[in-house]
Amino acid sequence: MEPLQDTSIQEWNKLYNRFQSLVNKLENSITKDPELVLLDNADLLQLFKISHKTAQNWRDNKVIAFSQIGNKIYYRLSDIKKLLDANYKPINKR
Template identity: 55%
Template sequence: MDNEEFIQFMGISKRTAQCWRDEGKISFSQVGNKIYYKMSDVDKLLAEHYNKSFKSK
């Protein structure tokens, strides 16, 4: 997925996506001026920040 799709999918700003790349939170490829993400890397990011729901009483 390209950067625009990633931003829309995650509901984040361009700046947040840049910070996540700079911090190494998400791997990416760059071809020319375009940024791309593997879906497996997006899934990994989401899995690493997954929180189970709290059990309700």
């Protein structure tokens, strides 16, 4: 049986690697056409730190556009940008 510390380090490394993979995917997509860049549902959940249920509600309430192929959900990077832009609240300085 592994010591708890080793298990925690391994889990942290797995999480870090998943995060780094997402960061790399997003960095590589910056130079591409946002219409062509797709994120899957897991990417959206990580990006916005939301639950599956929240993502489902956003789709049901037409908050964000999506494509579905079989059981897999995809979002265009441009649609995510539209969602952010539509909900942008600028600071009014006086």
